[in-house]
Amino acid sequence: MTQDRIRNFSIIAHIDHGKSTLADRILELTHAVSSREMREQVLDTMDLERERGITIKAQAVRVDWKGHQLNLIDTPGHVDFTYEVSRSLQACEGALLVVDAAQGTQAQTLANAYLAIENNLEIVPVVNKIDLPQADPDAAAAELADLIGDDPEHVLRISAKTGAGVEDVLDAIVERVPPPAGDADAPARALIFDSSYDQYRGVVAFVRVVDGRFSTREPLRAMALGTRFEAEELGFFSPTRSATRTLDAGEVGYVITGLKDVSRLRVGDTLTSESRPAAEPLPGYKEVKPMVFAGLFPTDSDDYPELRDALERLKLNDAALFYEPETSQALGFGFRCGFLGLLHMEIVRERLEREFDLDLLVTAPNVAYRVKPPNEDWREVHTPSDMPNEIEEVEEPYIKASIIVPKEFVGVVMELNNDRRGRFDHLEYLSEERVHLTYELPLAEIVLDYYDQLKSRTRGYASFDYDVIGFRPGKLVRVDVLVGGESVDALSLIIHRDSAYDRGRALVERLQKEIPRQHFDVAIQAAIGARVIARETVKARRKDVLAKCYGGDITRKRKLLERQKAGKKRMKQVGMVEVPQEAFLAVLNLDAEKK
Amino acid sequence: MTRHLYVHLPFCAHRCGYCDFVTVVGRKAQHDAYVDALLAELALECELLAPDVETIFLGGGTPTFTALHALERLLVGLPSAEEVTVEANPETVTQELARMLRGLGVNRVSLGVQSFQPRLLTVLDRVAQPDTVRRAFYHLRDAGFDNISFDLIYGIPGQSPADLESDLGEALALGPEHLSCYELEAKPGTRFTYEHGEGLVRQADAMESYFELVVATLTGNGYRWYETANFCREGDRDLRSRHNLAYWLGRDYLGLGIGAVSTIEGRRWRNTPRLRAYVEQLEARELPAREHEPLPVDVQLRERVMLGLRLDEPLSVDGLGDVIDLSALERLERLGLAVRSNGSLALTARGRMLGGGVTADLLA
Numbered sequence: 019m020t021q022d023r024i025r026n027f028s029i030i031a032h033i034d035h036g037k038s039t040l041a042d043r044i045l046e047l048t049h050a051v052s053s054r055e056m057r058e059q060v061l062d063t064m065d066l067e068r069e070r071g072i073t074i075k076a077q078a079v080r081v082d083w084k085g086h087q088l089n090l091i092d093t094p095g096h097v098d099f100t101y102e103v104s105r106s107l108q109a110c111e112g113a114l115l116v117v118d119a120a121q122g123t124q125a126q127t128l129a130n131a132y133l134a135i136e137n138n139l140e141i142v143p144v145v146n147k148i149d150l151p152q153a154d155p156d157a158a159a160a161e162l163a164d165l166i167g168d169d170p171e172h173v174l175r176i177s178a179k180t181g182a183g184v185e186d187v188l189d190a191i192v193e194r195v196p197p198p199a200g201d202a203d204a205p206a207r208a209l210i211f212d213s214s215y216d217q218y219r220g221v222v223a224f225v226r227v228v229d230g231r232f233s234t235r236e237p238l239r240a241m242a243l244g245t246r247f248e249a250e251e252l253g254f255f256s257p258t259r260s261a262t263r264t265l266d267a268g269e270v271g272y273v274i275t276g277l278k279d280v281s282r283l284r285v286g287d288t289l290t291s292e293s294r295p296a297a298e299p300l301p302g303y304k305e306v307k308p309m310v311f312a313g314l315f316p317t318d319s320d321d322y323p324e325l326r327d328a329l330e331r332l333k334l335n336d337a338a339l340f341y342e343p344e345t346s347q348a349l350g351f352g353f354r355c356g357f358l359g360l361l362h363m364e365i366v367r368e369r370l371e372r373e374f375d376l377d378l379l380v381t382a383p384n385v386a387y388r389v390k391p392p393n394e395d396w397r398e399v400h401t402p403s404d405m406p407n408e409i410e411e412v413e414e415p416y417i418k419a420s421i422i423v424p425k426e427f428v429g430v431v432m433e434l435n436n437d438r439r440g441r442f443d444h445l446e447y448l449s450e451e452r453v454h455l456t457y458e459l460p461l462a463e464i465v466l467d468y469y470d471q472l473k474s475r476t477r478g479y480a481s482f483d484y485d486v487i488g489f490r491p492g493k494l495v496r497v498d499v500l501v502g503g504e505s506v507d508a509l510s511l512i513i514h515r516d517s518a519y520d521r522g523r524a525l526v527e528r529l530q531k532e533i534p535r536q537h538f539d540v541a542i543q544a545a546i547g548a549r550v551i552a553r554e555t556v557k558a559r560r561k562d563v564l565a566k567c568y569g570g571d572i573t574r575k576r577k578l579l580e581r582q583k584a585g586k587k588r589m590k591q592v593g594m595v596e597v598p599q600e601a602f603l604a605v606l607n608l609d610a611e612k613k
Numbered sequence: 614m615t616r617h618l619y620v621h622l623p624f625c626a627h628r629c630g631y632c633d634f635v636t637v638v639g640r641k642a643q644h645d646a647y648v649d650a651l652l653a654e655l656a657l658e659c660e661l662l663a664p665d666v667e668t669i670f671l672g673g674g675t676p677t678f679t680a681l682h683a684l685e686r687l688l689v690g691l692p693s694a695e696e697v698t699v700e701a702n703p704e705t706v707t708q709e710l711a712r713m714l715r716g717l718g719v720n721r722v723s724l725g726v727q728s729f730q731p732r733l734l735t736v737l738d739r740v741a742q743p744d745t746v747r748r749a750f751y752h753l754r755d756a757g758f759d760n761i762s763f764d765l766i767y768g769i770p771g772q773s774p775a776d777l778e779s780d781l782g783e784a785l786a787l788g789p790e791h792l793s794c795y796e797l798e799a800k801p802g803t804r805f806t807y808e809h810g811e812g813l814v815r816q817a818d819a820m821e822s823y824f825e826l827v828v829a830t831l832t833g834n835g836y837r838w839y840e841t842a843n844f845c846r847e848g849d850r851d852l853r854s855r856h857n858l859a860y861w862l863g864r865d866y867l868g869l870g871i872g873a874v875s876t877i878e879g880r881r882w883r884n885t886p887r888l889r890a891y892v893e894q895l896e897a898r899e900l901p902a903r904e905h906e907p908l909p910v911d912v913q914l915r916e917r918v919m920l921g922l923r924l925d926e927p928l929s930v931d932g933l934g935d936v937i938d939l940s941a942l943e944r945l946e947r948l949g950l951a952v953r954s955n956g957s958l959a960l961t962a963r964g965r966m967l968g969g970g971v972t973a974d975l976l977a
Contacts, residue, residue: 537948537967561824562970563841565795567923568672569619569860570874573881573906576916582973594944 019087021268022197026226027142028091028106030134031116032124032481036146040116040178040187041079041090045257047184048081048088078109078211078224078270080254083188089254089270091211091226093130101306101358104133105211105286108302109226109270112140112195114187115162119145119153119175123161123448125422125483131165140195141166142174144187149177161449198228198268205296206230208265208273208289210240213280215334219250221277225265225289228300232265232273237292241299245282246292250274280334308340308356309415309486310363310465311400313381313508314370315352321376322351328374329353332366339366344401348508348590348602349379354401356386359484360465379603383465387512388413388489402510405496407547413489415461418443420483425453427476434471438463439514459484460492462512497522497551499529499605500543504593508602522552525605530554532601540595615877616667617859620651620691621870622676622684623888626702629738630805631766631797635872635886636674643888644683647870650895652690654869654884657900661867661877666694668856675725677705681713688717696855698723698762703741706749711756721760721854722753723793729783730776733769736809737797743783750787760852762791767827768820769797770812777823781830790852792836792844794827796820824966841923841968861920863913871901879913881906911936915976922972925965927957938977945971 031037078091093106107113113134117123134141143166145158159173174190176183200207208225216222225232232238232252239246253261254271265271277283285306288299316325329341340356357363363383370376387399391406399405405412419440423431425447432442435457443456459468464484472480497518499509509529513521522544529542533556540556564575589596623637624644637643655662669691676684676699691697698721699714706724714722728734729743741749753761763784767777784792799806799813806813828838836844837853840861845852859866868875872886885891885902894901908916914936921928930937930953942958945951950964950971964971 537945537950537970559967559970560821561796562967563796563824563965564969565798565842567841567860567920568857569866569868569876570872570883572860572876572916572920573874576912576919579919579969579973579976582969583976586973594948 019266019269021200021202023085024087024089024198024268025112025191025195026089026091026110026198026268026270027112027114027191027195028093028110029114029116030093030127030130031114031146032118032121032127035116035118035121035124035127036178037116040114040144040146040176040184041092043178043181043184044088044090044188045079045081047181047188048083078255078272079257080270081256083192086192087269088188088191091270101304102212102285103130104137105209105302107134107137107139108300109209109211110137110139111198112142112191114142114144114191115166116144116146117158117162119147119155119158120150122158122452123165123422124481125420125454126481128165128422128454129420129483129485135166141168142187142190142194143168143172144174144176146176146178148175149180149182157449161452164448200228200230200267202230202267204229205294206232206289206291207296207300208232209300210283210285210287210289212285213283213337215280216274219274219276221275221280221283223273223275223283223289224270225273226270227265227267229267229296230291230294231267232289232291234261234263238273238275238289239292239295240283241288241290241296242303243282243284243287245277247275247277250276280337284337306338306358307386308338308358309386309461310357310359310383311354311386312357312363312383313344313346313349313352313379313401314341314355314367315346315349315379315381317377317379319350324374325353325370325376325378328370328376329355331374332369336366338362346508347506347592348597348599349381350590352379356400357383360469381508382511384512385415385461385465387494399512402496402512403507405510405512407496411491412494414492414494416487416490417459417461417464417484418487419457419459419464420485421455421457421472421480422448423453423455423476423480424451427479428453428455430475431455431472431480434468434475435459438468458487460490460514461486495546497525498545499525500541500545501529501533501592501597502540502595504595506592506597506602509605518546519551522546526552526554528605529601530556532604533595533597535559536595538594614663615661615865615867616663616665617856617864617866618662618666618669618691618694619856619866619868619873619875620669620671620687621674621868621873622671622679622687623647623674623871624678625673625675626678626704626740627738628804630808631737631800631803633800633803634674637871637888640888641680643892644680645686646892646896647888648679648683648687648690650892650901651687651869653895653898654901655690657895657898658867658869661875662692666692668696668859669694669698670856671697671699671719673700675700675702675705677701677710677714681710685713685717688714688719693718696721698854698856700725701749703746703749706752708752708755711752711758715756715758720758721762722758723762723764723791724749724753724789726763726784727766728769728772728776729780730772733772733776733780736769736771737766738805747787750789760791761789762793762854763787763789765792765794765827766797767794767823768813768816770809770816772820774823774826777826778830781827785830785834788846790846790850791854792831793842794831794844795842796824828962828966837925838965839925841965858924861924863917863920876908879908879910881908918976919972922958922960922965922968922975925959927954927959929957931956936977937975941974945974951975 029037081088091106093103143162145155148155155175159170163170207229208227210223212224214222251274252265286303290296333339338358341353344354389399390396390411392410440457440459446454493515495515498505526542526544538558542554543550544552567575589598625636697719699719700723702725726746799810831844837847865877871891874883882903882905891901
């Protein structure tokens with residue numbers, strides 16, 4: 019098909035604003051899926067996505083509409099996947115910006131709309147759910163038009179649920195979204211905007227061909243990573259897989275690579291032909307780096323091999339997931355895992371527990387730090403115990419937080435942000451009622467419970483999104499916890515100097531309650547370097563005997579002793595001190611409980 | 614073959630709130646039948662008993678609550694032994710009883726004193742009053758007993774350190790040859806735990822020092838702390854309980870009567886605790902119903918460690934290597950809780966105070 023008959027677009031919407039329903043309706047209207055076989059939300063393949071209403075992985079579907087080939091590129095719906103969203107958007111010429119007629123613009127909508135504008139996409143504004151009794155399509159349309167600088171008359175009003183107005187959406191795509199403008203005769207170039215892993219066929223790349231033509235069995239190369247492979251199969255989804263001999267400029271489809279390692283093909287990279295390679299890759303590739311780290315440990319240490327296998331398998335489909343073995347005095351063998359953000363972490367954890375049936379202990383998350391020890395180069399630290407004692411400079415990741423709330427909650431949101439070392443950036447009224455606030459915050463301040471706090475203080479009205487904006491210097495210190503004079507790795511934390519004393523105090527007090535009395539006094543200290551900032555003592559036991567033991571008592575006393583012994587075996591040895599695993603967990607969860 | 618015989622006499626006038634032993638209240642009419650059954654069990658098991666029995670221990674219940682003629686018949690029917698101990702409650706000890714016991718070969722009496730404070734005795738449901746204790750003691754002395762032991766309980770709800778000192782003082786004033794001192798345990802399911810359990814938990818920390826006080830006071834007054842809870846007067850005679858030493862040294866023993874436990878050649882069994890079933894089976898000259906517990910070698914070795922470390926004499930670790938955790942032992946040595954010397958192992962005084970946890974540490 020010639021490029022002027024092709025339209026590539028995606029749908030941008032907040033969770034629950036109807037993206038998936040609209041996609042379903044489009045498939046139905048274009049007869050890609052018959053009503054009979056229509057399964058709701060065809061595009062979201064994973065159970066988890068369906069349940070959470072989140073699309074984790076992008077896919078692309080080709081449909082026909084009035085002689086045009088429309089490629090719907092599904093974007094991940096959440097902030098953690100901003101990079102993937104931006105790659106998906108780069109594969110399009112247009113985007114449907116969908117807003118719930120009852121709820122109006124949300125923070126996530128804003129973020130993705132800006133992303134689309136940055137990518138020079140033609141935006142087709144759509145107000146959805148006009149059938150709802152509480153819908154206010156005029157207000158939503160006005161807000162939307164204002165946001166993208168368009169005429170409110172241009173905003174389509176639909177109900178994806180009933181199907182009302184959906185044909186107009188398809189027509190608008192054909193009319194308003196420009197066709198692809200690649201060079202069909204140039205050396206072939208295709209943008210990888212997503213990938214997945216098939217157990218039998220290896221890595222499957224989802225691509226948008228920009229220039230030239232790709233053919234089956236052709237030797238290909240990923241330009242940034244230099245990975246070489248042969249295109250075992252080319253094709254597209256409609257929505258089931260259809261193989262094709264070629265993919266041409268402007269088209270969207272998949273490439274089966276046969277690669278067994280998902281990390282060898284990265285989203286954002288450019289595919290080209292080995293026989294006639296392009297001179298320049300497409301712009302915009304960057305390596306995504308995990309920003310949030312947490313330790314994952316099996317509850318039962320015997321499950322370690324299962325956890326390792328599960329992570330290996332998850333990683334096949336999730337190039338952004340990072341993990342390396344970690345040994346903790348407290349929790350035994352496990353993995354330090356890196357995630358793009360909190361939702362990513364939550365999804366990985368749920369998949370491990372649900373799909374692999376693992377019982378996990380997850381330590382409190384921390385962020386990545388950049389550290390410069392004296393006379394050494396900068397390096398990145400992912401776990402507090404790796405933070406060197408001597409630090410010349412240290413930097414932590416900052417985010418720009420975007421929050422939309424009804425105006426009466428502006429005060430509480432500002433208060434929360436100030437408590438979290440936030441710096442006010444910008445405030446604007448989206449409408450008379452709703453305010454858009456932006457703040458700069460250390461990522462570390464939001465990894466634990468920021469979102470919960472925000473939701474509860476605004477009675478659920480706030481919507482929140484963030485973007486990592488880089489590393490900045492911070493007055494950060496490492497607080498160590500010493501039990502019986504021995505530093506406990508799992509309990510070290512990196513924290514702003516101003517909160518170090520309070521946190522150290524709270525940690526030590528909690529541990530004192532959790533550690534049972536021993537044969538000797540046990541000092542529990544919190545320290546910054548050599549300076550102790552808090553101390554408690556677990557007093558030694560003075561008596562621990564089984565009172566009577568005569569002929570009739572021996573079996574029972576032996577069993578008592580065996581139970582005592584078994585209890586001791588479950589404890590973790592820190593130097594001479596026996597510490598129950600629960601003590602570590604209680605402390606690791608200190609923040610979550612306190613607030 | 615064993616040289617140690619335990620005989621259980623379960624009868625009591627009433628059940629004390631803290632007691633969880635196998636006891637039977639009243640039933641005077643059954644005392645004779647029960648003694649018949651005991652003698653029948655002895656007859657059935659006589660080949661397990663060595664010809665020269667070393668110790669016999671009549672425990673309860675309240676052995677001295679047993680009808681006098683029945684108790685007499687029992688003592689006559691038992692073999693003679695070097696040490697024959699009878700447990701007695703002070704209120705049951707009359708001049709007549711004391712003479713009868715002495716006349717029938719009993720040479721040691723363990724008196725259930727518990728406390729000398731009327732207030733605390735009431736908490737324990739004990740009938741005897743301090744004077745009853747003293748009278749019983751003198752009856753026993755008058756009858757010629759030169760080896761008398763007192764049972765004392767500490768940690769009674771409401772007992773102050775001064776109360777405990779006073780109890781120890783009263784006991785020392787009488788000069789018994791032997792003392793057993795037990796911390797009151799709130800055993801699950803007892804009436805006492807129901808009524809006082811919370812109080813015990815509340816004062817647990819405050820009472821931590823009571824054990825130290827007991828040990829310090831008694832050792833300071835010429836008693837040897839020879840077992841976790843047992844003390845004997847120092848001197849020419851070895852006044853340790855020979856029968857109980859047999860348990861702590863891991864020797865075999867035969868137990869007769871309801872609920873009685875025997876351990877012989879790697880097998881342990883416990884008789885049915887039901888009086889009627891026991892009596893009926895033995896009337897039919899059958900062995901009573903028993904619960905059997907095999908004792909594999911490693912369990913026997915663990916018990917050797919557990920029991921041996923209760924004593925003040927070092928435990929020979931010959932053959933115990935497999936059940937002792939050497940790294941734990943080193944740690945305990947560094948903490949000053951255990952000492953090793955040529956093939957034996959002993960706990961220090963503080964180690965003995967913490968004997969339970971220390972033993973749990975030591976066992977591999």
